[in-house]
Amino acid sequence: MILNIIILIIEVAVVLGVLLLHVAYAVYFERKILGHIQARLGPTEVGPLGLFQPFADLVKLFFKEDNIPFGADKFLFTAAPVIVVTCVMTSFSVLPFAAGWVLANINVGLLFILAMSSLGVYGIIIAGWSSNSKYAFLGALRSSAQIISYEIPMGIALLAVLIMTGSLNLSDIVYAQDKLPWGMFIFPQIIGFFVFLVCALAETNRTPFDLPEAETELVAGYLTEYSGFRWGLFFLAEYSAMYVMSSMLTICFLGGWTLPPFLTNLLPILNLVPGIIWFLLKVYAIMFFYIWVRGTVPRYRFDQLLKIGWKLLLPLSLTNLFIIMIIKKVFMP
Amino acid sequence: MSIPILFFSYFALASIVLSLIVVTRKNYIHAVLWTLLLFIHISGIYLFLNAEFFAMIQMIVYAGAILVMLIFVIMLLNVRHEDHLSDLSSLSIPKVFFVFCVFGILALALQASYLNTIGKFSIDVVNTFSDAKLLGQVFYSEANLPLIIMGVVLFVPMIAAIVLAGKRSDE
Amino acid sequence: MVPLNAYLILAAIIFAIGLIGFMTRRSIIMMLLCIELMLNAVNITLISLSHYMQDFMGQVIALLIIANAGAGMATGLALLINAYRLKKTVKIDLFRNLRG
Numbered sequence: 001m002i003l004n005i006i007i008l009i010i011e012v013a014v015v016l017g018v019l020l021l022h023v024a025y026a027v028y029f030e031r032k033i034l035g036h037i038q039a040r041l042g043p044t045e046v047g048p049l050g051l052f053q054p055f056a057d058l059v060k061l062f063f064k065e066d067n068i069p070f071g072a073d074k075f076l077f078t079a080a081p082v083i084v085v086t087c088v089m090t091s092f093s094v095l096p097f098a099a100g101w102v103l104a105n106i107n108v109g110l111l112f113i114l115a116m117s118s119l120g121v122y123g124i125i126i127a128g129w130s131s132n133s134k135y136a137f138l139g140a141l142r143s144s145a146q147i148i149s150y151e152i153p154m155g156i157a158l159l160a161v162l163i164m165t166g167s168l169n170l171s172d173i174v175y176a177q178d179k180l181p182w183g184m185f186i187f188p189q190i191i192g193f194f195v196f197l198v199c200a201l202a203e204t205n206r207t208p209f210d211l212p213e214a215e216t217e218l219v220a221g222y223l224t225e226y227s228g229f230r231w232g233l234f235f236l237a238e239y240s241a242m243y244v245m246s247s248m249l250t251i252c253f254l255g256g257w258t259l260p261p262f263l264t265n266l267l268p269i270l271n272l273v274p275g276i277i278w279f280l281l282k283v284y285a286i287m288f289f290y291i292w293v294r295g296t297v298p299r300y301r302f303d304q305l306l307k308i309g310w311k312l313l314l315p316l317s318l319t320n321l322f323i324i325m326i327i328k329k330v331f332m333p
Numbered sequence: 334m335s336i337p338i339l340f341f342s343y344f345a346l347a348s349i350v351l352s353l354i355v356v357t358r359k360n361y362i363h364a365v366l367w368t369l370l371l372f373i374h375i376s377g378i379y380l381f382l383n384a385e386f387f388a389m390i391q392m393i394v395y396a397g398a399i400l401v402m403l404i405f406v407i408m409l410l411n412v413r414h415e416d417h418l419s420d421l422s423s424l425s426i427p428k429v430f431f432v433f434c435v436f437g438i439l440a441l442a443l444q445a446s447y448l449n450t451i452g453k454f455s456i457d458v459v460n461t462f463s464d465a466k467l468l469g470q471v472f473y474s475e476a477n478l479p480l481i482i483m484g485v486v487l488f489v490p491m492i493a494a495i496v497l498a499g500k501r502s503d504e
Numbered sequence: 505m506v507p508l509n510a511y512l513i514l515a516a517i518i519f520a521i522g523l524i525g526f527m528t529r530r531s532i533i534m535m536l537l538c539i540e541l542m543l544n545a546v547n548i549t550l551i552s553l554s555h556y557m558q559d560f561m562g563q564v565i566a567l568l569i570i571a572n573a574g575a576g577m578a579t580g581l582a583l584l585i586n587a588y589r590l591k592k593t594v595k596i597d598l599f600r601n602l603r604g
Contacts, residue, residue: 107464119396168463169463361531381506399574402581403536403537403581436520439520453558483567490575493579497583
């Protein structure tokens with residue numbers, strides 16, 4: 001009993017540590033890739049090739065002044081970043097990184113991720129409301145409207161995955177894809193993949209949809225009044241949420257840690273590579289796509305954002321659901 | 334004391350205390366946030382009852398949709414708590430007596446409602462298939478009428494909300 | 505094993521708290537919250553009975569109640585927005601003229 005708990009705590013610590021390292025370097029990669037997109041070099045000063053830049057940023061954030069604005073709701077103001085980070089970090093407990101590499105293999109893993117991403121909205125709303133600032137408040141209102149709107153097409157895109165698998169367990173979703181000859185759910189439901197990809201951008205407040213923190217009009221949205229380490233927590237949560245969404249895309253549409261069977265039949269040597277490598281490769285491909293989008297696509301207006309959510313993505317996801325239902329009924333009885 | 338009883342008593346006590354906190358808050362946003370905490374504890378109680386699907390639905394629908402909608406409206410209208418007409422002032426003895434009567438009736442009547450009949454979904458069955466799968470099977474076989482009613486129940490207020498709230502104020 | 509009575513009494517207590525809040529609080533927002541509280545108490549009852557009687561009908565009805573709660577909340581909030589536009593308040597006492 002006690003031993004199990006200790007082992008579990010060590011596992012959690014290892015996952016969290018590795019995750020935080022990945023998040024730190026995601027920031028580095030983002031700055032590097034954005035730099036090269038914009039024909040400059042990105043961070044180069046700290047360490048070889050600027051590799052220690054994340055740690056320098058962290059130290060800088062630690063020693064910044066921690067400012068609580070006058071008239072703010074003090075308790076909620078301090079609680080908001082903790083809520084955001086907790087909700088994102090809890091999502092990692094149900095993600096399978098490789099065969100059997102999952103902290104909690106629960107039956108409702110997919111719903112758990114959805115629940116946590118919808119609880120994360122509260123952190124943003126509280127941050128905006130408790131700051132006692134117009135910009136933060138407007139940012140929070142926008143953000144809650146955006147996240148609620150985009151959760152619906154995302155859920156419907158995931159419903160199609162559920163119809164194909166018949167299970168809410170994330171590991172079972174990967175095993176179900178492994179049974180297909182092409183080894184991925186992206187092939188019949190390319191529309192669902194597209195919808196989820198766009199919704200993931202909106203859910204994590206990434207660039208074409210980063211209205212809540214649009215610098216040109218809202219200073220920094222709900223982050224306006226935050227500084228120092230609290231701001232760092234929001235930053236951490238945003239990048240961790242990118243990892244959660246990339247992992248969900250990998251698990252639900254790209255076959256998780258498995259490779260397509262026709263590839264492994266062609267080159268049996270690929271079976272020797274551990275599954276976590278393929279998982280990370282797929283996750284980083286999607287992360288690169290995120291950063292690429294940030295470097296190229298301009299920001300939408302707010303009414304355009306909601307129009308895309310309700311008038312484009314929702315019908316698309318319903319179409320996808322309909323197609324998948326027919327495919328499931330006709331070809332996979 | 335065994336561990337299930339320990340956990341249950343924590344969740345039960347916490348939800349009672351939290352619901353007391355909820356009904357006495359003056360600040361609406363604080364009340365909604367305490368309600369959020371209460372709903373999370375209630376979904377913890379559902380986990381004890383082998384209803385993991387329902388626990389997640391509680392979090393997604395109640396915490397993720399209904400309460401966000403409420404908080405959104407409070408923030409949109411920018412309602413502050415109004416100190417005049419102070420709350421809880423209308424607490425009178427007949428009301429308290431009425432509530433105690435309702436509580437007594439509920440507590441007694443619910444005990445009698447337990448029929449001691451054992452259905453086909455024993456704990457072993459729920460553990461081998463999952464809770465969600467069995468619920469889906471029930472929904473699409475015996476309970477298809479509630480499913481259709483649920484569709485109508487969700488469809489009508491959607492139109493009502495759009496008609497009522499989407500009205501432009503002309504003045 | 506936790507006895508069924510514990511769940512039922514817990515549900516009854518939460519229902520009573522929600523009821524007393526509904527009768528005493530005078531703002532529409534708090535009344536809506538108290539309705540949600542009462543509906544949750546009913547859900548606890550239904551799901552605990554469904555677990556102990558090993559029948560899934562309880563969960564089906566509980567899901568129906570959640571749909572109902574969402575529907576009621578959406579309509580109630582739409583009405584609240586309209587009422588607030590008219591009177592600039594959410595206190596139910598100031599809507600006395602609705603009695604006719």
